[in-house]
Amino acid sequence: SQQGEEDPQALSIQEGENATMNCSYKTSINNLQWYRQNSGRGLVHLILIRSNEREKHSGRLRVTLDTSKKSSSLLITASRAADTASYFCATGGSQGNLIFGKGTKLSVKP
């Protein structure tokens, strides 16, 4: 069963705009991770936020976590065509066995 669910399923924006993707999950977590997947490629880890953190930054990425609402958001600022990909949130078991949502497909038009 899916633990995380991303919203929206698809997002199309112009280069330079910000992109926001949301993730909701069902059970309590120790941390939440975001991954990126380019078409035809494997997933790549972007950022991890722990349950005691509310916000985290990495370059143009900003992740927030609201454990009371069981939700997280990923913001990509000043998007580029190269950011076109699918983005997944994932939550894990005690041994790192991650459960992924179905992803948000982001298209950034030049």
Place this chain on the structure above:
Amino acid sequence: DAGVIQSPRHEVTEMGQEVTLRCKPISGHDYLFWYRQTMMRGLELLIYFNNNVPIDDSGMPEDRFSAKMPNASFSTLKIQPSEPRDSAVYFCASSFRASGTGELFFGEGSRLTVL
């Protein structure tokens, strides 16, 4: 480091044939995971190993699926006999638990088409 290496990248086979997918994890990683990705079901965790020992295979869909990890540098996922509904991209991922990050490193996947 070469990363997680999977083979074959593409496999087309006919229903009823045996399929073997291979994975070489990153050296030093102690966890190995097999995932399946389809449009309908997204990414599903099939099975994972810790130090070559299977820990949880509850995601393996049927007895037709089996996975082994004979040593720290090699794992296989076998489907026998294969069926059209097994068509998917199969990913192998590895991680190093002691890093504390929980980050998974994925291979590029094996795209399986069963006719």
